[in-house]
Structure formats: structure tokens, C-alpha cells
Amino acid sequence: MSSNNDKIILEYYIMKNDFKSAGEASSNVKKVLNQLGVDSKTVRRVAIATYEAEMNIVIHSNGGNIIVTISSDKIEIIAHDEGPGIKDIELAMQEGYSTASNQVRELGFGAGMGIPNMKKCSDVFSISSHENEKTLVSMTMYM
Amino acid sequence: MKEYFHSVVLDKHKCNGCTNCMRKCPTEAIRIRDKKAVITKDRCIDCGECIRVCPYHAKDVIVDDLSVLKNYKYNIAISPMSLYGQFSVDTDMNKVFSGIKALGFDCVFDEGLSADVLTIAIRNILKSNNLQKPVISSFCPAVLRIIQVRFPSLIDNIIEVESPMEVGARIVKTKAMKEYGLDFNDIGVFYLAQCPARVTSINRPIGIRSSYINGAMSIKSIYGDIVKNAKKVQKDEEYMRASPKGVGWGRAGGQSYAIGVENYLAVDGIEHVIKVLEEIELGKLSNIDYFEGLACIGGCVGGPLNVENPFIAKARIRNIARTSEKCDFLNNEFINEILAQGLINWTEKITPKGVMTLDDDIAKAIKKIEMLNQIRKELPGTDCGSCGAPSCNALAEDVVRDKAKIEDCIFILKEKIREKEKYGGKL
Ligand code: SF4
Ligand code: SF4
Numbered sequence: 104m105s106s107n108n109d110k111i112i113l114e115y116y117i118m119k120n121d122f123k124s125a126g127e128a129s130s131n132v133k134k135v136l137n138q139l140g141v142d143s144k145t146v147r148r149v150a151i152a153t154y155e156a157e158m159n160i161v162i163h164s165n166g167g168n169i170i171v172t173i174s175s176d177k178i179e180i181i182a183h184d185e186g187p188g189i190k191d192i193e194l195a196m197q198e199g200y201s202t203a204s205n206q207v208r209e210l211g212f213g214a215g216m217g218i219p220n221m222k223k224c225s226d227v228f229s230i231s232s233h234e235n236e237k238t239l240v241s242m243t244m245y246m
Numbered sequence: 247m248k249e250y251f252h253s254v255v256l257d258k259h260k261c262n263g264c265t266n267c268m269r270k271c272p273t274e275a276i277r278i279r280d281k282k283a284v285i286t287k288d289r290c291i292d293c294g295e296c297i298r299v300c301p302y303h304a305k306d307v308i309v310d311d312l313s314v315l316k317n318y319k320y321n322i323a324i325s326p327m328s329l330y331g332q333f334s335v336d337t338d339m340n341k342v343f344s345g346i347k348a349l350g351f352d353c354v355f356d357e358g359l360s361a362d363v364l365t366i367a368i369r370n371i372l373k374s375n376n377l378q379k380p381v382i383s384s385f386c387p388a389v390l391r392i393i394q395v396r397f398p399s400l401i402d403n404i405i406e407v408e409s410p411m412e413v414g415a416r417i418v419k420t421k422a423m424k425e426y427g428l429d430f431n432d433i434g435v436f437y438l439a440q441c442p443a444r445v446t447s448i449n450r451p452i453g454i455r456s457s458y459i460n461g462a463m464s465i466k467s468i469y470g471d472i473v474k475n476a477k478k479v480q481k482d483e484e485y486m487r488a489s490p491k492g493v494g495w496g497r498a499g500g501q502s503y504a505i506g507v508e509n510y511l512a513v514d515g516i517e518h519v520i521k522v523l524e525e526i527e528l529g530k531l532s533n534i535d536y537f538e539g540l541a542c543i544g545g546c547v548g549g550p551l552n553v554e555n556p557f558i559a560k561a562r563i564r565n566i567a568r569t570s571e572k573c574d575f576l577n578n579e580f581i582n583e584i585l586a587q588g589l590i591n592w593t594e595k596i597t598p599k600g601v602m603t604l605d606d607d608i609a610k611a612i613k614k615i616e617m618l619n620q621i622r623k624e625l626p627g628t629d630c631g632s633c634g635a636p637s638c639n640a641l642a643e644d645v646v647r648d649k650a651k652i653e654d655c656i657f658i659l660k661e662k663i664r665e666k667e668k669y670g671g672k673l
């Protein structure tokens with residue numbers, strides 16, 4: 104965690120297949136937002152979006168990081184991973200679509216709600232990715 | 247800030263300043279100051295965890311003694327569902343109720359009866375399509391308070407109905423007024439409490455303006471007398487009794503079983519409840535219809551003011567709930583009347599308690615978080631508790647809130663002493 108003047112920057116490194124620590128980043132972000140007195144609806148949106156981003160990195164990628172920047176009027180989340188990228192973003196944006204393996208689905212994850220959920224929670228949402236490339240998701244929530 | 251009323255209190259003379267309660271408190275409400283435990287009032291949810299773990303019995307619950315009955319013309323006892331679990335299965339509950347009556351009450355009301363009414367009311371509410379899922383049960387007041395303190399975003403998921411305790415009081419008080427021509431204030435209604443959370447709800451109810459209940463006695467304090475009286479009962483009196491499913495509300499999962507929701511989640515024990523609320527807040531359980539969270543292990547049978555071991559009590563209640571007796575009190579006409587009287591629904595919005603917030607001004611709060619991080623880095627991270635806070639993080643927060651000094655940490659203090667000595671200073 105670091106901060107400069109009127110911003111707080113939270114950074115989390117997330118490892119591939121690390122289900123043990125999955126959810127820690129979103130819990131921590133939630134705690135900080137509650138300490139800041141951010142209204143509960145915004146806290147929930149940010150928590151859900153961060154959680155989905157975390158899970159996406161754990162399940163689908165080779166690892167990555169999430170950077171959450173909190174200022175007094177907005178929260179920005181940037182999730183970055185090391186590939187392998189998304190083949191068809193349009194398809195991934197559809198509710199219920201998932202490429203998660205059976206093993207992962209048996210754990211109860213990967214129901215294909217990740218990206219649509221993130222979008223639903225954000226005021227501004229963008230994603231860029233190609234097959235065999237890094238994926239970058241950027242989300243902004245206004246307070 | 248407004249002071250919150252609590253039923254959980256500390257007897258300073260008995261408190262030894264050990265750290266048992268401080269470590270166990272789910273809201274980090276307890277600190278040790280000057281070798282005594284201190285409860286931060288606005289954080290306490292009256293779950294009673296601290297009562298359970300205190301080896302010196304220094305934590306207690308404020309309840310009434312029976313002498314208050316003389317202040318009323320007519321006294322009603324509300325007997326909780328968990329009371330069924332405090333006696334062996336073959337005990338005649340009519341005798342138990344007579345034993346309660348002999349304590350000085352004019353009438354005994356079985357809380358399971360109002361649970362039966364709520365079963366139907368909740369079943370109807372759950373039929374509606376526009377509910378935030380999972381719908382969270384409003385039954386356990388300690389869980390409602392933890393939502394206010396730690397999960398304010400889930401307030402909208404809570405079903406806005408009163409507890410069986412309150413609904414029962416409303417039914418029976420209204421009935422007594424009508425039948426005996428008594429004034430509201432002539433009638434005393436007392437709850438035989440299994441937990442501090444309910445006692446607090448009498449004085450500081452959630453979702454309604456004021457309670458129909460006038461006070462509470464703890465089951466522990468009257469149990470012996472009930473047993474004695476029950477043995478002496480001469481004439482057999484028949485009491486109106488709850489259906490087996492109504493009685494079953496007193497154990498974890500009993501509500502959902504009675505209501506008949508199939509897709510439910512029942513969780514008992516406050517730590518487990520907190521973990522699941524975290525998941526609900528992340529939107530992970532929106533496929534569940536009904537969430538029943540109970541602060542005590544096993545449900546209300548695990549309330550700290552009960553006498554019997556919660557597992558044994560739970561098994562007894564389960565045995566009762568399996569039987570298929572019908573409750574004749576529960577005809578549709580009666581239930582419709584209760585619903586029409588509006589005795590069930592909440593009238594007040596429940597609000598978040600911003601006790602976790604570091605500062606009302608977000609810019610200042612951001613600065614404080616920065617400070618918090620600095621302090622956290624300096625602290626050893628051993629969570630030893632010697633500073634009087636439950637963890638290094640909690641101490642860091644206390645320092646930022648001006649409630650403690652960083653030197654309260656013995657590791658930091660030691661370092662400072664060493665440094666002083668190095669430069670020739672003496673203590
Ligand atoms: S009753 Fe519960 S919340 Fe209150 S101080 Fe005790 S353990 Fe903490
Ligand atoms: S589970 Fe029941 S006994 Fe325990 S605190 Fe909640 S209402 Fe009270």
C-alpha cells in the first residue's frame with residue numbers, strides 16, 4: 104500500500120491457481136473503503152469487481168496484479184495479467200460463458216459471470232486482450 | 247456519538263485483565279486498559295462471546311429479578327423455544343410452564359407460537375419476485391448488529407419482520423388488554439432470555455420504535471426454581487403450545503425447515519456467520535433463497551444464558567420437531583388477524599453504524615490510512631496482545647484514533663529504552 108497526498112494506492116500480486124489466497128485482495132480493499140467511510144453500495148460494487156478480477160487472474164491467467172487507486176471522488180481498479188489472453192472478448196462478455204476447466208467448475212468457480220459482473224459493477228469499464236497476449240481490465244467507480 | 251445501550255457488562259472486581267475476551271470478540275470491541283477489560287460500546291453487538299470465554303465470570307448480562315413483577319397488575323412470561331431443549335424429552339412441558347407461572351406470572355406464552363405465525367408470514371414474503379437474494383433472516387439480533395457494523399451493504403437483504411419474541415409479546419399483550427380490560431401499562435411482559443442479544447433488543451430494538459416487552463430474566467437464574475415448582479404442580483393445566491416446527495426455530499436450520507425453503511443456508515457460530523456474510527457481500531451466494539445466520543453454536547440452544555449443553559439441547563429439539571403434532575391455535579383466521587394488525591413488520595429503517603470509519607471527512611480519512619500504514623510497518627506483527635489491543639493492526643488503528651500510543655507496544659518500548667541507554671540516557 105502506498106499513498107500520495109490525496110490518494111491511496113493498493114497493489115496486490117496474484118498468482119496463478121492460488122485459491123488459498125484468492126479473495127484476500129477484495130477483503131482488504133473492502134476494509135480500507137469502510138475505514139474511509141465510503142458508502143456501502145459503492146463498497147459492495149468495488150468489492151465484487153475486485154473479487155471477480157482476482158478470480159479471473161487465479162483461474163484463467165499465468166498470474167498478474169491488481170492496482171486499486173482510491174481518491175476522494177472515485178475508485179479505479181486496474182487488473183493486469185501475464186496472458187494467455189482472451190480469444191473472443193465479445194463472447195467472454197456474455198453472461199454464462201466460461202472457459203474454466205471442469206476441475207475449477209467443480210470448486211464452484213468459473214460460472215462465466217466474471218467479466219459481465221465486473222462491467223455491471225463499474226461506471227466506466229474497458230478490457231483489452233488478444234489471444235496469447237496480456238489482458239488488461241480497467242474499471243472506475245464514482246462515489 | 248450516541249451511546250448504545252448494552253446488556254453485556256463487566257464486573258471490574260472479578261476481571262483479571264487476561265486477554266481471553268479481547269481475542270474472542272468478533273468486532274474487536276474489547277481492549278485491556280489498566281489491567282481491566284473495557285468494552286467499546288458502539289462496536290459491541292451483544293453476542294455474548296466474551297461471557298462464554300471469561301474464566302473469571304467477570305462478564306455478565308443485566309437482567310431483572312422477579313421482584314419487578316409487583317410493578318404490574320398482570321404479568322406475562324414469554325418462554326423461548328430453546329427452553330424445550332433444557333429438559334429431557336419426556337418432560338411434560340405443561341408442568342414446566344406451570345413451574346414458570348408459579349414464579350409469579352399470570353400467564354405463560356410459548357414463543358414457538360409466534361414462530362409459527364412468522365413461519366407463515368415469511369413464507370408469503372419469500373414468494374415475492376423482487377427480493378435481494380439471499381434474503382437474510384432477521385431472527386438473531388447479534389447478526390443484525392454485525393451487519394450494521396461490518397456489512398452495511400447487506401442491510402437491504404434483511405427480511406423486515408420482527409422476531410418471534412417481539413411478535414409474541416405483541417400478540418399476548420394485545421390479547422390480555424382485550425380480555426381483561428387492562429391498560430397497556432398495567433401489563434408486564436417478561437422474556438426468559440437465553441442470550442444478551444435479545445435482552446438488548448428489548449431496550450434498543452432494531453426495526454421498530456419500541457418493544458412491547460418490559461424486561462427479561464435469564465434462564466440460568468430461574469431454572470432451579472422452575473424445576474422445583476414443576477415438581478410440585480398439583481392440577482394439570484393445558485397451555486397453548488407451539489407446533490413442533492415452531493419449537494424447532496430454536497436450533498440452526500429450524501427456521502428454514504419450518505418455512506419450507508429448500509434452497510437455504512443455515513450457519514451458526516458468529517465467526518462462521520461473519521465468513522459467510524463476507525461471501526454474500528461479494529455477490530457469491532445470490533443463488534441462495536434464504537440465509538439463516540445465528541450467532542450461537544447450534545442456534546438459540548447455544549445461547550450463553552441457557553443451562554443445558556447446546557448439542558444435547560439441539561438433539562432434543564430436533565426430536566420434538568420431527569413429531570407431527572398440529573397446532574390448533576394456528577388457524578388462518580387468527581393469522582390473518584395478526585397480519586392485519588401490523589404486529590409483525592418493521593416500521594423503522596435500520597441504518598449502518600459507521601464505527602469502522604476513521605474520519606467523517608474522506609480526505610482526512612485518507613491521511614489517516616497513510617498514518618495507519620506507517621505505524622503498521624513499525625509494529626512487529628506478532629499480535630501478542632500485551633499492548634491491550636487484539637492485534638498489531640488494531641493497535642495501529644487505536645493510535646490513529648488517538649486511543650493508544652505506539653509505545654504501548656512492548657517491542658517498541660524496549661527498542662526505545664535500548665536507544666536511550668545507548669546515548670547514555672537513564673530511565
Ligand atoms: S458481547 Fe460480543 S461484541 Fe460485545 S464485547 Fe462481548 S464479545 Fe465483543
Ligand atoms: S443465536 Fe439465538 S441465542 Fe444466540 S445470540 Fe442469536 S438470538 Fe441469541
